[in-house]
Amino acid sequence: SSGINAEYGGLGSRTLSLIADNFPDVFRFVIPVYPSADDDVITSPYNTTLAMKQISEFGNCIMPVENQSLTAICQQLGTAKVDHIKHTVTESREKAFNKMNSLVAKVILDITASARFDGSMNVDINEICMNLVPFPKANYLVPAIAPLYSPKIPQPRHLDAIFSDVFSNSNQLCKVDLKKGTFLSCALLLRGNLQVSDVRRNVDRLSENTKFIYWNKDGWKTGLCSVPPIKQMYSILSLANNTCTQLSHKICHSMLVSSKVTYYLFLPIYKFNLSLALFRKFRISCKNTNNFIIQFIILNDF
Amino acid sequence: KQWYQRRVRAVYREQSNNTRPGSSASAYCRETAARFFTPGADGGTLIANAVLVDMENKVVAGCLSRRHAGVWTYNPRCSVLSKQGSGNNWANGYCNFGETKEEEISVAVKVLLHSLPDLRVALLLMSAAGGTGSGLGCRITELIRDIVPGVLLVNQVVLPFSQGEVSVQGYNMLLTLSSLYQSSDALLLSHNDSYQTLSRRLIPGTSSRDCISFREMNRLISSHVAGVLLPASSAKEEEKKGRLIHCDDIVEHLVPHPCYRLLTARMMPVISEHSRDYTNTTWEMLGKYSRQMLIQNSIIDEGLIWSIKPRSELLTTNKRTQNLNVSVSNYIVCRGSEVALPEVEDRFKVADLYRNEKTKLLCGYSAATFDKLDKSLFVIDNSAKNGHFLEDLLSDSWLKFQANAFIYQYEKFGLDREWFKESFNVIEKVRRDYENLLPKK
Numbered sequence: 001s002s003g004i005n006a007e008y009g010g011l012g013s014r015t016l017s018l019i020a021d022n023f024p025d026v027f028r029f030v031i032p033v034y035p036s037a038d039d040d041v042i043t044s045p046y047n048t049t050l051a052m053k054q055i056s057e058f059g060n061c062i063m064p065v066e067n068q069s070l071t072a073i074c075q076q077l078g079t080a081k082v083d084h085i086k087h088t089v090t091e092s093r094e095k096a097f098n099k100m101n102s103l104v105a106k107v108i109l110d111i112t113a114s115a116r117f118d119g120s121m122n123v124d125i126n127e128i129c130m131n132l133v134p135f136p137k138a139n140y141l142v143p144a145i146a147p148l149y150s151p152k153i154p155q156p157r158h159l160d161a162i163f164s165d166v167f168s169n170s171n172q173l174c175k176v177d178l179k180k181g182t183f184l185s186c187a188l189l190l191r192g193n194l195q196v197s198d199v200r201r202n203v204d205r206l207s208e209n210t211k212f213i214y215w216n217k218d219g220w221k222t223g224l225c226s227v228p229p230i231k232q233m234y235s236i237l238s239l240a241n242n243t244c245t246q247l248s249h250k251i252c253h254s255m256l257v258s259s260k261v262t263y264y265l266f267l268p269i270y271k272f273n274l275s276l277a278l279f280r281k282f283r284i285s286c287k288n289t290n291n292f293i294i295q296f297i298i299l300n301d302f
Numbered sequence: 303k304q305w306y307q308r309r310v311r312a313v314y315r316e317q318s319n320n321t322r323p324g325s326s327a328s329a330y331c332r333e334t335a336a337r338f339f340t341p342g343a344d345g346g347t348l349i350a351n352a353v354l355v356d357m358e359n360k361v362v363a364g365c366l367s368r369r370h371a372g373v374w375t376y377n378p379r380c381s382v383l384s385k386q387g388s389g390n391n392w393a394n395g396y397c398n399f400g401e402t403k404e405e406e407i408s409v410a411v412k413v414l415l416h417s418l419p420d421l422r423v424a425l426l427l428m429s430a431a432g433g434t435g436s437g438l439g440c441r442i443t444e445l446i447r448d449i450v451p452g453v454l455l456v457n458q459v460v461l462p463f464s465q466g467e468v469s470v471q472g473y474n475m476l477l478t479l480s481s482l483y484q485s486s487d488a489l490l491l492s493h494n495d496s497y498q499t500l501s502r503r504l505i506p507g508t509s510s511r512d513c514i515s516f517r518e519m520n521r522l523i524s525s526h527v528a529g530v531l532l533p534a535s536s537a538k539e540e541e542k543k544g545r546l547i548h549c550d551d552i553v554e555h556l557v558p559h560p561c562y563r564l565l566t567a568r569m570m571p572v573i574s575e576h577s578r579d580y581t582n583t584t585w586e587m588l589g590k591y592s593r594q595m596l597i598q599n600s601i602i603d604e605g606l607i608w609s610i611k612p613r614s615e616l617l618t619t620n621k622r623t624q625n626l627n628v629s630v631s632n633y634i635v636c637r638g639s640e641v642a643l644p645e646v647e648d649r650f651k652v653a654d655l656y657r658n659e660k661t662k663l664l665c666g667y668s669a670a671t672f673d674k675l676d677k678s679l680f681v682i683d684n685s686a687k688n689g690h691f692l693e694d695l696l697s698d699s700w701l702k703f704q705a706n707a708f709i710y711q712y713e714k715f716g717l718d719r720e721w722f723k724e725s726f727n728v729i730e731k732v733r734r735d736y737e738n739l740l741p742k743k
Binding site for chain 2: 132200
């Protein structure tokens, strides 16, 4: 079972905590969408931090997605029209968001494909959480998809190329550099007419270049669903539990720190519906991100 | 799900092998039908003596709907399904589903037992890495032990690829093996790695890049299991009515001591249907290769090092004899035409291959062919090298355990660190016992 939240939603966080309270046994998958650095909503850093605390508390598996990465991927696919001088998206906002949302929708479709179709190695959603989250707090899984489908881009001819692509930084839906971090675990959800030996061969090849933590050297979880997405022969979704996610949290944290002075100016807006307790939550959220970063730094040192 | 498919397919293949009678094999067919099936209410179709259990419904539903050429089917009353799945969590299978589904499963088992008053051996097919196969499978083993204490339990356990299919497979394997060591009589182990390599034989003209699916691997596993359990007699010629070897005889022979319960099944030849017309096998060749496979603990007849031999067959003493596999006991079955038994038997009767003079070799023979192979030889052994894989298993899992990784997932269902520590102890003892079988260097 999954719940999808578009951040920076207060409503999303509330829904999440309600589900957690009323259905404690249900696994909660959260896909928070982080705003880009040049987001025009000024309060987005605060919203994000407040939401993050709720998500960390109530979500079992969190798959962060950043608007920046989605935009970059859409550009790569040649579907977003970019003004090269101003470096801003000139296409109507609605169309641009539609394309970005379809990428997120693809992630959800790939995760649920095992439940909807037949396959020789189907991975249930609850298996994802079991295999990828070694500690309750280390539950951030960076999603990446390959191949990136577009009528303009030729599909890779070789299956092995798709496996390599899914680990390249340009395919990640969150701005991270996987090579700089240590993998705690990684899931590869494959769709299409692949066989076990194809998978084994590629996993063996990828293992040589990826750094896994010492106690989980074989921390791969592979799933095979026989039905590929429409108009594609194969597709892979990778969910990487990698310590590099601490870097994106650092960025978020620094965004907050730099705007510490201005938060007092927004006090009236927040005071309208919130009490002082929520401000304390805000402080705690900052602390939380800090703790999170520290935890991951320790893991990265292995 | 693939775990489940294995379980079920093994039973299916095994039983479908029975429905290929040779010309003079009516007694063989009758015995096979009696062993594995019950006549259906309509008198024509046979009903498999099996209970199907899975926490996901697709595979079992598929099995129940298949008709198997009108010869046999599964009994829908002997099946337990659910929709949730165990999420690769041993504790979920054992504690959670073990409790909630216990009632249903005992009802299904009792329905089956009702038609089997003379049951002597029960075979459980399961995987060690998933959640349902491993956890619930262990619970079911204990359940059957409670319901029918006199019956011998054999668990056929599929061990995952060593490269890792599931992150927590180490823990699941550990918990499964330690639980089964306490409740089951014999564990027949099948390693996915070996079966994948062996499956390449079944596809003609394979290269290392070719696709092997679980279907081929399942087929092989079930051939190995079936070849061992199908009827065989201990007489040399069919005319001299020999004593039929029952399944409990086999188990009692293979597991004379409770410390040693790990078994491996091997088979010769493994060739694709295409190549059968071009291959000429002799009993001498089958015996020779099978024994070397046993000595090196391999299920594949490739890459065999022929210089590793029992000391009595060497011209000079060679350091390499130290690598010889030592068995607690072996059981071999020859199936097919013109069985030249003394040759095969003598090859396996060498003293160096056994730990104890008394419990050595049991030989079975059957004139009926297996799977249309003119001659086939099956070896099932309880030998020292069966415990080798435990070393890596223990070291990998211990690293994880010390880092406290994934433990919270098991604690959610009631397992604690003490349970894990006990399992480590049990498996460490098994590993040491098997290592001590080998001669000291």
